[in-house]
Amino acid sequence: MRFGIICPPVPGHLYGMMTIGRELRRRGHDVYLLGITDVASHASNGYVDFAAIGIAEFPAGALDSYLNTIRNVNLLTIRKGIDWARTMCVALCRDGAAAVESLDLDALLVDQCQTEGKTIADLTGVPYLSICNALNLEGDESGEAPPPFLPWTPGEGIAARRIRNRLGHRVFASMMAPIVSQTNEFRKARGLSNLRNWEECISPLGTINNLTQGIDFLRGTNKRPMFYTGPYLDERPNETPFPWEQLDGRPIVYASLGTLHTAKWHILESIASACATLPVQLVVSLGQWTNECKTIQLPGDPLTVPYAPQLALLARAAAAVTHAGANTVMEALSHGCPLVAIPLASDQPAIAARVAWAGVGLVVPPGKVTNTRLRTAISTAIKQSRIRLKVDALRQEILDAGGVVAAANAIETVFTAIAPATNDSPQSVNQVNL
Template sequence: MAHIGLLCLGATGHLNTMFPLGHELQQRGHQVTVLSTPDVYPKARVAGFNFCNIYTTIDRQSTSKFTPSTKLVTLTGINRTFQNFAHYAEVRLQNTDLIREQGLEALLVDLSVFEGGTIAEHLDIPYITICCILPFYQDPTIPPIATTWAYNLAWWAQMRNRAAYKLFNWMAQPVLQVISRYRQQWNLSAYQHPNDIFSKLAIITRHIPEFEFPRQLPPHFHFTGSFHQAIAREPVAFPFEQLNGKPLIYASMGTLQNRSTVVFQTIAAACADLNAQLVISLGGGLEPQAFSDLPGSPLVVKYAPQLELLQKASLNITHAGLNTTLESLSYGVPMVAIPVTDDQPGVAARIQWTGSGELVELSQLSVSKLRGAIARVLTEETYQQNAVRLQAIMRQTKGVHRAVDIIEQAVFTGSPVTD
């Protein structure tokens, strides 16, 4: 049996991806250590994992702000995020000795930890890339995941994609330069392309090919299916007795980009005249008392048991985080996506492309535009049919079990897993 480290960000969506893998590894007799921010420690201990704080040179307040909540709909916001990534990459690389002291034999590296592969190479242990967000494996036939651009093979679209990748790679230079400096210091070969940060043994994403644009990916890239039912979540109190039996619309903007009162007010106004009950989960960003007079009197809670509500929902209004999107599809629930940041625009583009929902740009959000999208998804049967089609495909996958099969094969053979 092996001692395997989970090197990941501390955000909920990342933990909800990595922890099921850790749980399944433990079930198979492996030892698991989580390498993350101090705020993750209580969650790791409850899950039964060992824990290592690799942010010892940063105060607790700054680590709690690790995942940027800036709206990355502007180039300034994207640039600021890369600056933050560079800072935290420096800290993690400085603390590599702390990781060495754990005696790890392999690493599962969160894709958003750009320098994770460099750390593993320096420690001379194998690593597998885990895509906690939509994979940003660069391919000029595919729009960058930070855009809502539709899939299009026209020559002009591919030129647009190339230009966008070139711009994003330029903005990523601060973090890439930090990584390059440590690779040179540790006598590791220089990266020649941004795709070089991915593992050469295995890359794992928990969505399915049918939810991805047609594209060429390396043979060791694996779609395994969702992990969301693989580990129990902390119970969340919810007033189920207040559900009135009408069709349920569940709305959540996630747990990070969820502080815009205007977005929640717009959602409420767009749903106010529908023969449906709206439940809004604030994700901890705001207090329900601030929304006591919303149009239509929706049920507003600070946190919600998302999986339980999705099982009852007719529609999911979402920020298009990959976790929430896959959870919605796993219950055959169509969506209206309002993407904010990170990979959410790309996820929303795939929701629209698969016909499992509609996309409303945050910059164009209005009551009338959102109401129109909601009406189409609720009344046109094709949206639910497509969501149910994807649900059926996801049910045929082995999810976390397949993912850990791949991990074990990569760790024990030291060879790329291509089947």
């Protein structure tokens, strides 16, 4: 088969999608990343082909400029993010549909964060599956599961919580309204019916989810099939240089604040100060903007690097201090590494809430970060047997879920099942026999 991949042009989403792409390539499929010029290198690193979209709107260098603008979240950057998404919507619907036809693609794999998949599918007749690289964004009419991006607890049968959660889902839907409006302008111009809401853009064929049920809140309603596969990891060689000889044998605490919201010096200094008085060796992955903005002078002489071979370090670490990005959380748990979560933005507070709920780590909100709190949290994460038991159980669940192999199996199964009827009704869930 010939697959096209559509996802946001940010590392946290591209890493997972390229891992799926590599696995499909290993199985003999052709795979193309449909993206802006600045993400071509991700396709090359992922061993998949590349088709450029939005060349006029997003020339080379546009991505770094945009990411540098939004790395600190406020009302201005949220507005810029919406403007970027609306421009991306038009470019991707237009050029994505053209690429699907010119490349003669058979199916699309669309990140849940990209609402354009349905419109491209409607224009081309090519079916698509949704891929979840963070939290499932689909609403829950029962109110059992809280909305994404908020550190709320599940309903658990409590009426007040369920009402709150349902209202939260409505607020999230209203936030997506500008993208739906922009999409409908494009659809109207091409004779397509209007979308009622953004959730219509999630594939009715189902969603591949990079979490497992043990760390995701239960839902009261599921309108579409959900394939829990765990994180999309493979055995690709990691060429990131690292001074392994400087590891001195003490238990490792690995700290990373991700790839976007990295320049949080007061947090990094508190992490370093906390670890300086513990019998551990701190390894800090600084990220792009932190590494560029000032000279590195952290307390306690931690081992600091611009970028780290994260999977290899998590396999050795006694604990990980993280911004609670989905990739880092699931990668740590897949290696049996307990967590200290400091959620910074986006869906990270919601992911941190799941870390606490699952009992696999502790959460320290960024506004409450102190040396003492972090020292206590890191020490507890390393030493507490209850956390260790929960982490070990979740690690086994992740291994059992199958990861990228299970994701590729589900993708092949779904699209093979609908292949005979693609010309008539490519998106009919009833045609899928799983």
